Each structure stands twice: as structure tokens, then as C-alpha cells.
Amino acid sequence: MPSLIAARLAARLGRLTASRRVVVAAVARQRGHFTAEALAAGLPIVGRATVYRTLKLLTEAGVLCRVLMEDGSLHYRLSGPGHHHHLVCVACGTIQDFSGCDVNGMVAQLAKGKAFTVEGHWLEVYGRCGGCGGGAS
Ligand SMILES: [Zn+2]
Ligand SMILES: [Zn+2]
Ligand SMILES: [Zn+2]
Structure with a gap:
């Protein structure tokens, strides 16, 4: 897994400093999602x-x-490809990606006629996953 991240990084970022490489390796070891604080706490040398x-x-x-x-x-968390949002289970913290976002059209409609240029949006959806009693049809 570290090599996958390293490859994706190399393609986009070029060379990394030694300390940044330590951070990238730590990120690659994470399972699921993590906070910056927890990551920093585990890397006292950085x-x-x-x-x-x-x-x-x-x-x-x-x-x-x-x-x-x-x-x-x-x-x-490791990002899925392209523009997407997250389904966050409030019971167990599991996160699933979903794409097919239709927010842009709605937001453009909202901003119409206002002195406002839309540059992006943020959307998380909270609920319960199948393992936590969520209704999977
Ligand atoms: Zn994501
Ligand atoms: Zn859950
Ligand atoms: Zn979106």
C-alpha cells in the first residue's frame, strides 16, 4: 500500500523531503480514516x-x-477518484464514497441573480450503514 501512495504522489508532486516521506509512510499505514492530531502524535520526530x-x-x-x-x-482518508462525497455512519464511523453528485446544478441555481461566484461545495451525508441497522434495500 505505501508503494501505491508513493507512486501516486511521485506522479503529482515530484520529489519529497525526508520528513514528508515519513509522513506519507505513516499515512499509508493508516486504516480507514484518521485525524491530523493522531497522525502527528504518532510521529514525534516530525x-x-x-x-x-x-x-x-x-x-x-x-x-x-x-x-x-x-x-x-x-x-x-485515502481519496477515491474524482469529485465525490461521503456516506458517514454515525454508529461505527464507516465511510463510503458516492459520486454522481448533482449539487453543482442546484448551487448554480441558488447563486443565480446574486453577486456570487461558486467555486465549490462540501457535502457529507450522515446515517447508518448496513451493519449498524441501516436500511439496505
Ligand atoms: Zn473522499
Ligand atoms: Zn455503521
Ligand atoms: Zn459534489
Whole structure:
């Protein structure tokens, strides 16, 4: 898994400094989603600022995406390809991606006639996954 991330990174970011490589390797070891704080806590040899900067870099490169959990905490996870959103289970914390977003059209409609240029949107969907009693039809 580290090699997959490294390959995706190499294609987009070019060379990484040694400390950033430590952060990338730690990201590759994560299962599911994680917070920047937890990652930084596990990497005492790397400065917090470096951890945060590298996460930002990985996010901008499309390797990671940010997920706003229902409790307001911001988590990171390996990103699926392209524009997508997340189905977040509030019981077990499992996150699933979904694409086929139709928000852009709605937002463009909302912004119509207002002095506002839309540059993006953020949407998370909270609920229960199948394993937590969610209704899978
Ligand atoms: Zn995502
Ligand atoms: Zn669940
Ligand atoms: Zn969208």
C-alpha cells in the first residue's frame, strides 16, 4: 500500500523531503480514516507543521480527502477518484464514497441573480450503514 501512495504522489508532486516521506509512510499505514492530531502524535520526530503541510499537499494532490465527522472533527482518508462525497455512519464511523453528485446544478441555481461566484461545495451525508441497522434495500 505505501508503494501505491508513493507512486501516486511521485506522479503529482515530484520529489519529497525526508520528513514528508515519513509522513506519507505513516499515512499509508493508516486504516480507514484518521485525524491530523493522531497522525502527528504518532510521529514525534516530525514537526506538527510538517505533518499538517504534508496532509494539505496530499489533499490538494487528490491522494487524501477530508471528511467532516458528525461530531465536528475533521478526518482524512485515502481519496477515491474524482469529485465525490461521503456516506458517514454515525454508529461505527464507516465511510463510503458516492459520486454522481448533482449539487453543482442546484448551487448554480441558488447563486443565480446574486453577486456570487461558486467555486465549490462540501457535502457529507450522515446515517447508518448496513451493519449498524441501516436500511439496505
Ligand atoms: Zn473522499
Ligand atoms: Zn455503521
Ligand atoms: Zn459534489
